[in-house]
Amino acid sequence: MAYDVIVIGSGPGGYVAAIRASQLGFKTAVVERENLGGICLNWGCIPTKALLKTAQVFEYTQHSKDYGITIGDAKVEFDAVIKRSRGVADKMSRGVQFLMKKNKIDVIMGTGKLKSKGQVEVTDKDGKATVYDAKHIILATGARARELPNLKIDGKNVIGYRQAMVLPAQPKSMIVVGSGAIGVEFAYFYATLGTKVTIVEFLPRIVPVEDEDISKELEKIYKKKGIEIMTNASVEAVESNGDGVKAKVKTQTGEITLEADVVLSAVGIAANIENIGLETLGVKTDKGRVLVDQYYQTNIPGVYAIGDMVPGQALAHVASKEGIVCVESIAYNEKKYAHKPATIDYMNIPGCTYCAPEIASVGYTEKAAREAGYEVKVGKFPFSASGKASAAGATEGFVKVIFDAKYGEWLGTHMIGANVTEIIAETVVARKLETTYQEVLDAIHPHPTMSESVKDAIEVAYGEAIHL
Known part of the structure; x- marks a missing residue:
């Protein structure tokens, strides 16, 4: 033993x-x-x-x-x-x-x-x-x-992600509290299948850990899908009304009551x-x-x-x-391995959210880079200008890259669009190798692909845009 x-x-x-x-x-x-x-x-x-x-x-x-x-x-x-x-x-x-x-x-x-x-x-x-x-x-x-004191998960009126995955029947309406990855993914799933979804987010914007441009784009797309979004708002109390729930929501302009079949608590872990x-x-x-x-x-x-x-x-x-x-x-x-392993660089961790469109990001946001003292070059390439995206019927979103203007260091990438979680790895590897913008532009990207939009965004950042 x-x-x-x-x-x-x-x-x-x-x-x-x-x-x-x-x-x-x-x-x-x-x-x-x-x-x-x-x-x-x-x-x-x-x-x-x-x-x-x-x-x-x-x-x-x-x-x-x-x-x-x-x-x-x-x-x-x-x-x-x-x-x-x-x-x-x-x-x-x-x-x-x-x-x-x-x-x-x-x-x-x-x-x-x-x-x-x-x-x-x-x-x-x-x-x-x-x-x-x-x-x-x-x-x-x-x-x-994680459970909020005033939003206890009871498995019936207020559910967590586990219950949300195995509900016996599709709810006609749902309030999603929190707009991190779990919240926006379930919001997309249920809204697409026909549930009326309202997202309530305490902070000023949804997916708040992402670059501000990503948050704005997802909110625009979600509203177009019919998802109602309330930011700077919090659910203060939830009570059963027999067939569903009533949620008291505090907003900047006062308190309102929302009714739904169920509340999904997605406020973190x-x-x-x-x-x-x-x-x-x-x-x-x-x-x-x-x-x-x-x-x-x-x-x-x-x-x-x-x-x-x-x-x-x-x-x-x-x-x-x-x-x-x-x-x-x-x-x-214990002398069972030849060398001390490299430690993890937590500034080079890719984050992926699998709603539609997907979100993928790594490194500094534009705001964080400026606050860190960098003079930055920013490039943004919309998928509406991508041949592959147009052929696929997936023109929503964009790729945004951020570089240090002084040395050309790749500070961060932020994407929203179809399958972008599959192409964020290029930035992760390039940043690990301390690649500058020039090496990426010198590396030939396949056409037509969504991934070449990363190269296109870098061209925009350095005033060399060909396809925009």
Whole structure:
């Protein structure tokens, strides 16, 4: 019952860390209380993309005449939509099971917690507790939907993202509280399928972490789709009215009451740091996150933490990389790996939102770059000028690039449009390589593609626009 490495949690941080540990020669186990793959594979990233694809396909049917195709009345079979999403999630979870077997990783089902230094206690579904020894313990317990004091998730009147993915019937109306990635993705999904959606955002603009131009563009597109948007507003209280809910919304001009079938709370996440034994060992936390160094070591030797439970962007791809860096650092210290791993540059993390149109961004926003003291060159290329976008019937949105005027350093890229999450990686790699604008312009981009719009935007920034 002794291991070199035990990972508590099998999400995209935990299972990746476990696989890398096994590859590097560690006897490894992973503890999971629910389903392998964690929230991302079972209730987050993957099944939501299946739902969003359904919405996109349905949207195609509504505009098929634009492509010269006549389709009869297309109807949404909501239960079949949900069933497909769950099927995709189940398939991915089974894929992680295969990876665990392939890499000879022991899977211990149950709820894990720190018992003492070098020990993990796992309680199974029957309440039986077993203690396992481990030289290294990696905490990867993820996060859950955050609840506001006046907006408690009850699963009926107020739902979280998990309930939103498996509703028994499609609501006729929905209030979405919060306009981050979760909020705008579900708003698009339900609105496209015919639900009347209202977004209520506390801050002055939707998708508030994005560049201001992105926020303006998405708001314009969403309003065109029939989604009502209320910014500088907050839901103060929700009560049932029998058939649905009444939500009291505070705005800058006073309080109003909105009625809907259901309220979706999408106001962020809270890390799962309770009841995992942090206090037992004295692991330090701050503002609901576990404090770690650049290699994810906590203040307690042999105890590490990665993913949504540590400071930084709460994204699946971040958690995965943190897990790899953590394990490779452990391996280096034990002479199982040739070099100390490179630490993560959190200013070069791509963020993707899979609404339609999609949003993808990395690096500085224009405002942040100016506030950081940079003199900037900004280029913006609309997809309406892209041949591929026009052929695809996807001309909404644009690519915006930001460069340092002095040295040509690529400071950031912000995109909104069809499939832009697939082309943001060019900026990430170029920034990692410290590429300037000239190298990108010298690299031939394929035509016709959406990706060449990145090059076109750079040409705009430097006064060399050809296609605009």
